[in-house]
Amino acid sequence: MAEDKENRYDPAEIEKKWQECWAADPKLYAAETTSSNKPKYYVLEMLPYPSGQLHMGHVRNYAIGDALARQMWMRGYNVLHPMGWDAFGLPAENAALKNNMPPREWTLGNIAAMKRQMLRLGLGYDWATEITTCLPDYYRWNQWFFLRMAEKGLVYRKKSKVNWCPECATVLANEQVIDGCCWRHEDTKVEQRDLEQWFLRITAYAEELLDGLDKLEGWPEKVRTMQRNWIGRSEGTEVDFFLEEQGTGNRDQGSEKQRIRVFTTRVDTIFGATSVQLAPAHPLVAAFCAADPDLKMKVAGLLEEQKKAREAGDVGAIEKHGVPTGRFAMNPYNGARVPIWVANYILMDYGTGAIMSVPAHDERDFEFAAKYGIEVRRVIRPAFETEDPEALPFLSEDGVLVNSGEYDGLTCGEAQMRLQEAAERGKFGNAAVTYRLKDWGVSRQRYWGTPIPMIHCERNGLVPVPDEQLPVILPEQIEITQQGGSPLGRVPEFVNTTCPKCGGPARRETDTMDTFVDSSWYFYRYTDAKNAKAPFDPATAQYWFPINQYIGGVEHAILHLIYSRFWTKMMRDLGLVKNDEPARRLFTQGMVIKDGAKMSKSKGNVVSPDDMVARYGADATRMYALFAAPPDRDLDWQEDGVAGVSRFLGRVWRLVTKYAPVVHGEGTGFSPYAQSQKATEALAPEGTASGLSASLRRKLHQTIAKITQDFEGRWHFNTCVAAIMELVNELQDADAQLASGEIPAPVVRELLTNLVLLLAPFAPFIAAELWDQLGGEGVILRAPWPKSDPELAKEDEIEIPVQINGKLIAVVRVPSGSDAKAIEAAALADEKVRSRTVGKNVVKVIVVPGRAVNLVVK
RNA sequence: GCGGAAGUGGUGAAAUGGCAAACACACCAGCCUUAGGAGCUGGCGCCCAAAAGGCUUGCGGGUUCAAGUCCCGCCUUCCGCACCA
Structure with a gap:
């Protein structure tokens, strides 16, 4: 083709023209109302944090979503394709410190810059529904939800060990701790601190969050598996060991204090329990220590080891240590007297913080018992002869009870049921389910977040802010410093208020909410972004939900995606929505890498979308992001x-x-x-x-x-x-x-x-x-x-490969739709085939019409 | 340790159990030229001087007329979980 200079492809010129044209037509990408007679389609990409710069991961994510949205528009759907900003969070405060710029100004400036980039990329969003989570018209509904949840008993306050990032000077959720380090500061070890914290009772939905995963067929199996592991449901039994009255050998059933409750998944092995192990932070340990300074010192050592291991994110590798308390407990089933130990590998925040130790049938207990010379008592005999009957520990549940009194001869499964029944009858235990999932700690001792709408009154205690006083506005004139604690605590106009109940002087809560609160429900707000009376109109949400297709990075598989599911269920129980799950289909795109490594400033391999667009245009940049790899795989730029x-x-x-x-x-x-x-x-x-x-x-x-x-x-x-x-x-x-x-x-x-x-x-x-x-x-x-x-x-003629004994010999052309007979004839007529079959015995001819011919020749 | 995904040319990759390497990138040769980050033609898995031919989807087995694809065992890489009682 001859090159015509005046007719060269000039993306810069074309794209400028159309960007302006589209900007002049704000209805172009707008969804129709819920009375549209077109079928609805809600396509959503995860909203970005407004760092100020789109990166290639964003470009890829949005190129996928935009392609889908555009195709659905062309197919005649009523498409909702919105965009917004996850605009609260720590970087704004860091930037404020660094540049002496208010977080709000910094954030809004970044949003403007990124929006420009999105427009330049030609992404088809309806900007009329844009949401910005750091603005009061959005975050007031975080507060509103918080109050509704408080009314439902889904909010509570508790002093607890928290993950503390010294760099952020704030608390992190478990989900934000990665390998013992802060998710934002890979090299900063997370410390453990005790603080009064606000919690959302996500565990109230643990069972439903788990069960719902089976129905989420449009979600990647990987994400569902990760969520299942995170929820970590474990069925077992809680059993009380009775604390022996010191020095007497008598069992004392007098009060709850005198019992040690353990959680076990293997109650069938309880006759093999030869010690009870307590977490160093167990309350009973503190009681023992009070009377025993030597023990106190040793326990402090264990606690320190545990803390260090936890901070290193290395709990699995800790060397097992323990100390005997000198106290004894009674097995409630047979009165067997077993020593009580404190061990560094027992966690206070899982189960009951205490276990029964059965060395014969648990690897960890076996290791511990071997180290300290604790008795090993076999109580399960293997069911299969292939198992060595003497080998210990024997971990399988395919076995039969021995040395277990009246339970001898039962299978493990039967014994578990019978023992649970006995525990319930004897009121010393019950069947129990334990989850790894913890309640969601939402408190953050930071400025740039949603103020928690609670008031501390000396007379009335904790008083919720009445709805009509919402939003509790985040003060804008504030000095950001690196001091610990919430910066809001240093703003008297904010802190000092009056009690809504008694009108007396009171203090506002100064904690702000985790930003994952913002992103837990933002996609509902898109459907009714300007509503000043409610977070959204339920009928409108019902029309659009569930989201047909949600697209984002797999890094949100547990954090954002589990919180969002929880929030939807909570809103359903408030009567706001009818759907159980936020999104019908989820797609997790792969990472964008460069030279085999994740793009990062430290590696110096970051490719800027602006550069690409300037050199090759938005179309080429987007199309490459789709062309270079299937969307679910990593893409090497x-x-x-x-x-x-x-x-x-x-x-x-x-x-x-x-x-x-x-x-x-x-x-x-x-x-x-x-x-x-x-x-x-x-x-x-x-x-x-x-x-x-x-x-x-x-x-x-x-x-x-x-x-x-x-x-x-x-x-x-x-x-x-x-x-x-x-x-x-x-x-x-x-x-x-x-x-x-x-x-x-x-x-x-x-x-x-x-x-x-x-x-x-x-x-x-x-x-x-x-x-x-x-x-x-x-x-x-x-x-x-x-x-x-x-x-x-349809093809007129197709090519059919002809194989002899599975090896390709020739390709014959036949009219498409030819039957097996015609294809076989064509194959046998082929010269190459004939030269190889002549004088030989064609044992079998396999013809797959439209596909292949294979001759078995001897 | 447990769970998941992946492993195919120099590179990114393609292939409902039926012609391995489509489509590109890079490279090589040539053409054109208004000399551009342009365009066009051809070549490009490996072995063999070439042709003919042979070999080839991490490794080893298996199922099948037929395996990159299914099954079993192993190796490597990446991701998630990990003393969870």
Whole structure:
């Protein structure tokens, strides 16, 4: 194709033109009302933290979502495709310290910058529903929900050990501690501190959060597994060992204090319990220590070891240590007297903080007992003879009880049931379920977050802020310092208030909420973003929910995605929504890496989206992000690849602009509906017409079918782009025939307009411009998605590989639809096949019509 | 240790159990030129001087007429969980 200087593909110019055009039409990407007669489709990408700069991970995430949204618009859906800002959080305070700039100003400036980047990328969001979580019209509803949850008993305050990041000078949720370090500061060890904290009772929904995972078929199995592990449901038994009265050997059942409750999943092994192990932080340990200074010292050592291990994120590798307390406990089933120990590997915040130790049937107990010479008593005999009956510890539940009194001979499963029943009858235990999931600590001793709407009154204690006083506004004039504690505590105008109950002087709560609160329900707010009376209108939410397709990074598999599920269930129980789950389908895209490593400033391998867009345009950048790898896999960013996509778009540009006049000859303002028909008529006089026309149309209709299918299922957008490239390659190979007019104008129109339509979800700028140049009707975003005609897509002749004994020998061409007999005949007639079968015995011929032929020859 | 995903040319990758390497990138050769980060043509898994031919999807087995794909065992990498009683 000859190069025409005036007609070079100039993404900068095209994209500027269309960005302005789209900005002038704010309704373009707006959803219709809930009374629309189109089917609804809610596509959502995770909202970004406004750091001030989009990174390539964002670009990839949004390119996927935008392609889907655009295709759904073209398919005639009522599409909701919103965007917002997860705008609270620590970086704003750090920036304030560094640049002496108020967090609000810094944040809003960043939002403006990132919004500009998004517009430059041509992402189709309805900005009328934009939400910014750090503004009072949003965060007031965090407060409102907090109060509703408090009314439901889902909020409580508790002094507890918390993860403290010295760098952030604040508390972290368990989910924010990664390998013992802060999730934001990879090198900062998290410390343990005791503080009064606000908690949300997510564990009230533990069972439902777990059960619901089975129904989330549209979620990746990986995410569901991670959530299952995180919730960590464990079925077992709680049993009370009775504390022996000191020095007497008598068992004392007098009061609750005199019992030690343990949790076990293997109550069937209880006759093998030869000690009881307490967590160093167990309350009973403190009682023992009070009377025993020596013990106190040793326990302090254990506690320190545990704390260190926990801070190192290395609890699993701690060397097991313990100290005997000198006290004894009685097994409630048989009165067996066992020593009570304190051990560094027993955790106070799991189960009851105490265990029964059964060395014969638990690896850890076995190791501990071996170290300290504690008795090992076998109580389970293997059920299978393949097991060595003497080998210990024996961990399997395939066994039969021995040395267990009246329970001897029972299987482990039967024994567990019988022992539980006995415990309940004797009121010394019960069946119990324990979760690894902890309640959600939402308190943060920081400034830049939602103020917790509570008031401390000397007379009335904790008093919720009445609804009519919401929002509790975050003061804007504030000095951010590096001192510990909440900065809000140093703002008297904020702290000093009056008690809503008695009108007396009172203090406001100065903790703010974890920012995961903001993102737990933001997608509901999009449906009714301007509502000043409620977080959203339930009827509108019911129309849009559940989200049809949620797209984001897998790094949120447990944090955000479990909190959001909890929040939806909580709102359902408040009567606000009817759906049990927020999103029907979830897609987690892979990371964007460079040279095999995650992009990071420290590695110096960060590629800036702005650079890419400036050099190659938004279309090429986005399309490369979709082309370079399937969306669920990691993507290695290679700039040469972006250049390649840009060159491809240049070929499309030249091809379409070169033959646009042919299309114009057919009139403008067309609707693509009639195209196939018209093209078919154009070919009709000659019957089969030009073979090239037919084969180009075949390729087109195959491509349409492939891409349409992929949007519905596989989401392999990389192969969609490749398919468009193949189509363009074929068109380019037909350049001479296109130029000579050999291809009828209606066919040219069909080919080019559909090519542009297929390109629209992936490269919206060039598609919009070429649509215009072809004289397409209306905006391409509302043009109907192409429909593949199976008749036209069908091959006349297909190639069938012929194998002999599984090895490829020849390829024969047969008319498509040939039956097995015809294919077999064609295969046997092939010269190469004949030369190899002559004089030999063809034992068997396998013909898979349309697929292959295999001859078994001896 | 447990669970999950992945392993295919120089690179990114493609392949409902049926012609391995589509589509690109890089590279090589050539053409064109208004000298551009342009365009066009051809080549490009490995072995063999070439052809013919042979070999090839981490390794080893198996199922099957037929295996990158299914099954078993192993190795490597990445991710998640990890004294959870």
